[in-house]
Amino acid sequence: MKRTLDRVLEALNAHPDPDRSWLVGSPWFEPPDELRKAMRDAASTASFDYPPPQGLAGLRAAVAELHRRDDLALEPENVLITHGAKSGLLAVFGCLLQPGDEILHPVPCYPAYPAAVTALGATPVAVPSEDGRSLFEPAALEARITPRTRAVVLSSPANPTGATLTGGQARKLV
Incomplete structure (x- = not known):
């Protein structure tokens, strides 16, 4: 199965205008089906309450853990998640x-x-x-x-x- 980035690069290379700008985040292709499904699944099970201003605690802990795997000392309370x-x-x-x-x-x-x-x-x-x-x-x-x-x-x-x-x-x- 092709990775999503591979599909994005194929779409980019196949587009008739190679100078098309990506600056504003307006892709000219549809998102992959897997992404659409993941978004539907997330929307059907998610809470729609506002999160804490610094970000969800579980997400902040996961970011800190990823950094620890790379031998970088980072505690969840020092992580800020933005939208x-x-x-x-x-x-x-x-x-x-x-x-x-x-x-x-x-x-x-x-x-x-x-x-x-x-x-x-x-x-x-x-x-x-x-x-x-x-x-x-x-x-x-x-x-x-x-x-x-x-x-x-x-x-x-x-x-x-x-x-x-x-x-x-x-x-x-x-």
């Missing part, structure tokens, strides 16, 4: 930023990065890559760091390009 990337980014950036601060981000990037930073009165600083598709190089990043820099947004695989970092590249950036 999506945008709200999670806004929560994190809201903890880090004051007006006038800066956050560095790769270009191209998920449009929520600069939007959330700007909404908080801070400045998003674009760090382009040499080829316009991969993640930035350490030298390009270092050249844009100022006393106002508070964080660097780094996602691997990157949205929207899918570029990934090797372990060696990640260590150079840290």
